[in-house]
Amino acid sequence: MTEVIANSIKQKHIEPIMRQKISLSHFFYLILTCGFLCLFLFPYLYLMLSSFKPSREVISSSPAFFPSQFTMDNYLAMFNHLSIGKYFGNSLVTATSATLLSVLLGSLASYGLTRFSSKLGNLFLVFTLGVRLIPLISVAIPLYRIIGEVGLMDTKLALTLIYTSINIPFVIWMMLGFFDSMPKELDESARVDGCGMFGAFIRIILPISLPGLATTAIFSFMQSWNDFLFGLLFTSTSAKTVPVGISEFLTAYNLDLGPMTAAATLFSLPVMLFSFFMQNYIVRGMTMGAVKE
Secondary structure, three states, X not given: OHHHHHHHHHHHHHHHHHHHHHHHHHHHHHHHHHHHHHHHHHHHHHHXXXXXXXXXXXXXXXXXXXXXXXXXXXXXXXXXXXXXXXXXXXXXXXXXXXXXXXXXXXXXXXXXXXXXXXXXXXXXXXXXXXXXXXXXXXXXXXXXXXXXXXXXXXXXXXXXXXXXXXXXXXXXXXXXXXXXXXXXXXXXXHHHOOOOHHHHHHHHHHHHOHHHHHHHHHHHHHHHHOOOHXXXXXXXXXOOOHHHHHHHHEOOOOEOHHHHHHHHHHHHHHHHHHHHHOHHHHHHHHXXXXXOO
């Protein structure tokens, strides 16, 4: 009888208080999340809305968040001044090629490091990850001489090779957790079925690690897509990418911000749409290799 009364008191008094605390904490986290969301979205929304403003409003000393009138003049000026289709094609080819190559080579290296642990492999891993600590600008001059001597200046192949070499250490680091969390019994069962090591990797390990590969590919693509430094140094006309093309609106005698905001808005859309539709893979990929089973 006493237990029944105690349970009744708990249901009437304690549980509503707990639900109230939970709802208050959820409300607090919701407000905090909305605040961070507004903080990160504000610059992009301002950029996007500025692309539809008249040019005089974009460079106004007292700018408004919303345009007084929506106009497409900035986009028309962008297409008139830039070979935007060519630049987009160059960026897409180099970023996609570098992403595919870096994910393929980096995942193979990461798989080998997890399956054949040795002192040499650990040394290679430390050296590879240490490369990520080197500022990219410090290797620009050696790369410039190498690319010039082999005759690859102003070519998409040069950018593809550079972006691949930059992304491979990141791919190795990201995929280590995924492959390390997979039991080695999967490889052994694949060998029993007649697969070699490469066959086991392609048929068994690779399909299981698709969320991790997708996450790694997205970040690698964004790294290559947004690059400005090497695109500026190693291209002039035929292989110029969009970030370098956008900088043409900034000169010593002119600051044409209207078409520049239009080009920046258009340039950011592919990555934003790609990330939006692949967000499930990103979340799964970032948490999949966090815990070793």
